[in-house]
Amino acid sequence: MKKVVNGDLPLEDGAIRIIYGFNKGFYFKMLMAYCEAAEIDIKIPFNELPNHQQKAILHGGVEEVHFTWKKHRLVRKWEGIVKLAYDMVKDEKDMAEYMTEKKCDACNGNRLKPSSQSVFVANKKISDIINVPIEDAHAFFQDEKNFEYFSEKNQMISKPILKEIKERIFFLYDVGLGYITLGRDARTISGGEAQRIRVASQIGSGLTGVMYVLDEPSIGLHERDTNKLIKTLRALQEKGNTVIVVEHDKETIEAADYIVDIGPNAGKFGGEIVFAGTLKEMQKAKTLTAQYISGKKKIDYVHNRPQEEFIEIKNVNINNIKDLDVQIPLKNLCSITGVSGSGKSSLILQTLLPVAKELLNHARKVNKVDGVEITGLEKLDKVIYLDQSPIGRTPRSNPATYTGLMDEIRNLFSQTKESQLRGYKIGRFSFNVKGGRCEKCQGEGEIKIEMHFLPDIMVKCDDCHGSRYNAQTLEILYRGKNISDVLNMSVDEALEFFIKVPKIKDKLQTLVDVGLGYITLGQNAVTLSGGEAQRIKLSKELSKKDTGNTLYVLDEPTTGLHFADVDRLTKVLHHLVELGNSVIVIEHNLDIIKNSDWVIDIGPEGGNKGGKVVDEGTPENLAKNHANSGSHTGYYLAKELKYV
Numbered sequence: 038m039k040k041v042v043n044g045d046l047p048l049e050d051g052a053i054r055i056i057y058g059f060n061k062g063f064y065f066k067m068l069m070a071y072c073e074a075a076e077i078d079i080k081i082p083f084n085e086l087p088n089h090q091q092k093a094i095l096h097g098g099v100e101e102v103h104f105t106w107k108k109h110r111l112v113r114k115w116e117g118i119v120k121l122a123y124d125m126v127k128d129e130k131d132m133a134e135y136m137t138e139k140k141c142d143a144c145n146g147n148r149l150k151p152s153s154q155s156v157f158v159a160n161k162k163i164s165d166i167i168n169v170p171i172e173d174a175h176a177f178f179q180d181e182k183n184f185e186y187f188s189e190k191n192q193m194i195s196k197p198i199l200k201e202i203k204e205r206i207f208f209l210y211d212v213g214l215g216y217i218t219l220g221r222d223a224r225t226i227s228g229g230e231a232q233r234i235r236v237a238s239q240i241g242s243g244l245t246g247v248m249y250v251l252d253e254p255s256i257g258l259h260e261r262d263t264n265k266l267i268k269t270l271r272a273l274q275e276k277g278n279t280v281i282v283v284e285h286d287k288e289t290i291e292a293a294d295y296i297v298d299i300g301p302n303a304g305k306f307g308g309e310i311v312f313a314g315t316l317k318e319m320q321k322a323k324t325l326t327a328q329y330i331s332g333k334k335k336i337d338y339v340h341n342r343p344q345e346e347f348i349e350i351k352n353v354n355i356n357n358i359k360d361l362d363v364q365i366p367l368k369n370l371c372s373i374t375g376v377s378g379s380g381k382s383s384l385i386l387q388t389l390l391p392v393a394k395e396l397l398n399h400a401r402k403v404n405k406v407d408g409v410e411i412t413g414l415e416k417l418d419k420v421i422y423l424d425q426s427p428i429g430r431t432p433r434s435n436p437a438t439y440t441g442l443m444d445e446i447r448n449l450f451s452q453t454k455e456s457q458l459r460g461y462k463i464g465r466f467s468f469n470v471k472g473g474r475c476e477k478c479q480g481e482g483e484i485k486i487e488m489h490f491l492p493d494i495m496v497k498c499d500d501c502h503g504s505r506y507n508a509q510t511l512e513i514l515y516r517g518k519n520i521s522d523v524l525n526m527s528v529d530e531a532l533e534f535f536i537k538v539p540k541i542k543d544k545l546q547t548l549v550d551v552g553l554g555y556i557t558l559g560q561n562a563v564t565l566s567g568g569e570a571q572r573i574k575l576s577k578e579l580s581k582k583d584t585g586n587t588l589y590v591l592d593e594p595t596t597g598l599h600f601a602d603v604d605r606l607t608k609v610l611h612h613l614v615e616l617g618n619s620v621i622v623i624e625h626n627l628d629i630i631k632n633s634d635w636v637i638d639i640g641p642e643g644g645n646k647g648g649k650v651v652d653e654g655t656p657e658n659l660a661k662n663h664a665n666s667g668s669h670t671g672y673y674l675a676k677e678l679k680y681v
Contacts, residue, residue: 041122042095044084048072052083053094055122063106064121068094070104071115095119148220159183164220170644172215175206208237212269213262216378216643227257230377236269245277255286256596259376259625260673267292285599290330291316298326304527304555329600336604336628338611340656342369344635348389348413355406356383358648365389367416367588367619369634370610374624374670375651378643381623382592386422389621390590393420397588417619418586423574425567425596432481432495433469434562436548437524440577442558445541450520455513465510466520473510475501505559524559531558547576550609552602568597575609585617595626603628627677630670631656638670 046052048068056064072079075098077090086094097117104111140146147154147164154162159177166174177183178199187195209215212233217226226234232254239249251270255263267289274280274294282289290296296319298312311324320331328334344366353361358380365371373381387404392411394400397420428439437443447466450456456465465473468480478484478498482505486494497503504511504521511519516534526534528548535541548554551572556565565573571594578589591610595603607629610620614634624630636659640651652659652666660680663671674680 041118042083045082047081048077048079048083048094053118055118066104066106067102067113067115070102071098071100074100074102093117159186167220168218170216170218170646171206171209174219175210175215178203178206205237205241208240208269209234211265212237213258213265213377216376216646218644227377230257232256233266233269236266236273240269240273240276243276248279248281249273250281250283252283253285253597254282255284255289257377257593257625259374259669260288260627261669262377263288285597287330287600290326298322298324300324300326302555304557306527306529306555325601326599334600334604336600336607336632338607338632340370340611340632340634342614342634344369346413346416348411350384350389351410353384353388353406353409355387356380356648357643357645358383358388361648361650363637363650363653365413365621365637366635367413368614368617370614370620370622370632371635371637372622372624372630372633373637373639374630375639375647376641376643376669379640379647381639383648384639385590385621385623386592390420390422393417393588393590394422414588416586417588420588420590421578422590423571423578423594424592425571427562427567428565428570428573429562432483432561432563435524435559436528436553436556436562436565436573437558439562439573440544440548440580442541442544445538445544446520446523446558449538449541450513450515453513453515459509459513461510461513466506466513468505473506475505475507477501478505480505525557527555527557529554544576544580547579548573550579550605551576552598552605566597568594571596572606579609579613583613583616583618587613587618589613589618589620591620592623593625594622595624595629600628607632627673631674631677636670636674638666638668640669641667 041053041055043052043054053068056068069079071077072094075090075093077086077094083091083094093115095118097120098115100115102111102113102115104113141148144150144154147168149163154164156162161177166177184192184195184199206219214230214233214237217230223231232251236251236254239247254266254270258266263286270280270282271292282293284290293316296312296314296316297310298319300307300309300311301324312319312322312327314322316330319327321327325334329336346367347364348367349362349364351362353363357378361380361384363384373385375381388406388409389411391400391403391405392409393414395403395405396414397417428434428436435443437446444463447463450466451461451463461473464470468474468482474480475482475498477500482498482501482503483495484498486496488494501507504519505524506519506521511521513519515523518534523531523534528545532542532545532549532554535545548556553569553572553576556569562570571591575591575594589610594606598606603626610622610629611632613620622629622633630636633656635654636656637653638651638659640647640649652662652668652671654662656674657678659666659668659671660675660678662668663675
């Protein structure tokens, strides 16, 4: 109820959140009219109203409500906020921020009726198995003593069933998913976890002669879990299958029987096979990938900044984190590390970020964790969270529009002599409004063809041939190129083309700096990967005038990045810190971690065996201390830094 009603506010100032701001007008006027008829004071806090008046507002009253809405005189019965909220949910309106999930009282969250929960096998009911971590379920089924009491007949019946259960649970455990439960809500499973579940199910199927294609299965995995995944993929191959993996991870590449390197660069500058062969052969090759694999190229940056000011987070209790206190240094590049499911996102994204958004950015409707004390944020000016959500969901969205490049380019074309002679203003070069755009496709460059009983298809517009603009607009040239030609340029090409236009050049340079020189300015936003979208957001922030004192939060920014791109990204993150900003990165990539000023390792394991600070300090200290701390990250850092 707290999400719907703010008891500290009067009714006229928005005590009923569900109708104040959202659809404010009709329901708000009706409530005000009801309060007048029922003689309810709208100027005092809701909590100070008599109990019977609070109930009437929530559950309805007997008084008829007379009020005016858009010049119409209406008479309605006030049915209450609870009924109104229920109707909104039925109408599938977005009510998530006003709702709280609650455990079912009847089944205690186990989803089964009492009779189904009354069946026991080896003193365990089904909910006892699906609600514990997979590693515990695995141990239970592996222990033969649990099934010794079965009669001879029951042993015969259970033998093939237990065999299937043991195998399937073992495969889930073996791909590093021992920390999740069998009954875990699918909505809470990450993409990397979902991919490993599918891999485990394929191993369990026992098929042979199958070709498996995996797209970056190491995404979201700690180095320890990546090694488990490699063993699993090897098990698939040893059963007589072919496994093809699209991957950037060094461990996975080195474990492959055969490596195909595509390049030499990205986008329109790629598409060629630059190397094909074994790891030994690759180490002698001269391709960009080969140079990072062989160690000829290294990602190495100075990271010896002092830790003088901190964000202090105390009494964190969320998910698998219990009573955790931690200090995060400011004006540092700080990596938050740990195995999958250890509590990294719970600490940073669910605990720190909402409070930082509310305090620094004055954000409303943030979901904060109760009971947490956070100090040190007052030393910062703002917080910027760079996630991997799309920069747009329609063909109209592209890197040029998102970064503000499009406005500068349109302005440049409107200032040409030909534009001024024709009276063309800046709006003429927009594909979102009438005037200069192609009206047949309305500036999208494509036309949707509805296929009955089949998915819709997009075809290139036959009027503008995908250029988005009409013929008259395309006659305006800047240095021999029309605006459609410019949108089809790669960032690298555009940087060379606009080298003498500072406002455009600077924005393009930031895109190059984050490794996006290969994308085209007008590339459809829905075709960009999560990692590309995140780096476009980063470049947009870099192009702004930096005042320092900003907290940047990034969640696995190396997702989908080649070694060379990780190199560029590391340089950019250090540049942000040099400007006086603080950068927090949730990361598994050792190249970012080893180049961090400070590392906080959460764990030691995932799930209920995580949620603790295993070790913290410089990367070198974590590496040297791994034997004492038990830090998995420290162990792999020690290998990377040649300490073991």
